[in-house]
Amino acid sequence: MPELITRPRRALIVVDVQNDYDGGNLPIEYPPFSETVKHVGQAMDIATAHGIPVVVIRMNLPETAKVFAKGTHGAELHPEVASRPHDHLIGKTQPSAFTGTDLELWLRQRQIDTVTVVGYMTHNCDLSTVIHAMHMGFAVELLDDATGAVPYSNAAGSATAEEIHRVSLVIMQARFAAVLSTADWGAHVAGGTLPHRDTLYESNLRARRVA
Template sequence: MSRRALIVIDVQNEYVTGNLPIEYPDVNESLANIGLAIDAANAHGVPVVVVQNFAPSTSPLFARGSAAAELHDVVANRPRAHYVEKSMPSAFTGTDLAGWLAAREIDTIVVAGYMTHNCDDSTVKHAVHAGLSVEFLSDATGAVPYENRAGRASAEEIHRVFSVVMQSRFAAVLTTAEWIAALDTGAAPVRENIFTSNQKARAGAAAR
């Protein structure tokens, strides 16, 4: 059996009522699923780690001391085993997270929270490089759209593509309901790899 910890990343008002509203999946859906995941983790003895991001007080996002930087009630009002404050995308960088997990012999982290393509992705890859297994709750996370000199991508495109890439190598991607069922049954989540993911895509393209 895996020894898991649920890492709930940056579920802060900035993503709900602030300057960086999550667009896909719908933020109310992801918030509800984050709450379900925390409740299930607590019920199954899976420690919950809450991560909160802060920027300087002059920043347009996550300004320390602002209401937008505060934890959303769905996280703030639920029990947790550990709290991590960060200022970089990865929840491991400049924090005690790695040591805290190692001291408890945790070998698998479960990532929920925001954003799919930034702090979630950075934390997932940091964990894999450190030798941990990862599970990613795709409907308890979310993305925003971007446009810059490199191009434009919708929130749905970003979330979908990052989820597909994670499943190809870095994490087992599950819905919250699938993850809770795995906790109940002890079933191992489906993991895939780069080769089979590419083979499926090539076979599908050829069939069309």
């Protein structure tokens, strides 16, 4: 179980860092893509320097899709990721990087117990991958400055990209993942340590005390 891990065996999961997010058909608004994608690159560099395997995930959708359509520039990996080495490349069609892919098997074969998630979007493919990994028994980390969100408006209401990003991070930290910056993650990698992940109870207790 993740709680018993004393010295983590990590893999970095780089989720859907594709051109459609960079001013394309689904532009990341908060934090700005130009800032967060640099942190994705930094995380990949840290992982490579410390012998942590890097798995790059790419959303593959049909030619008729509105985003990430096969054969389009928007579906291609962003240069920040494409220019760096990786250990495994996975195509997916669902939000979670585990659904319909060999990701779990690949990680188990390498005795990975901790996955670090970066990429896009905070509230969709990252959230899905984080929750999926936690249910599989992995310890999970999410780098909050290496991901981002878009605004939504639908039958349930509206929310800004900043609201969606912030609330998604709070939810993940409360139960599903340790949420931290790329710089702080680098320090944990260097020290061979795991960052703190909260509990539902403690997160709620703090909120009630503040209220």
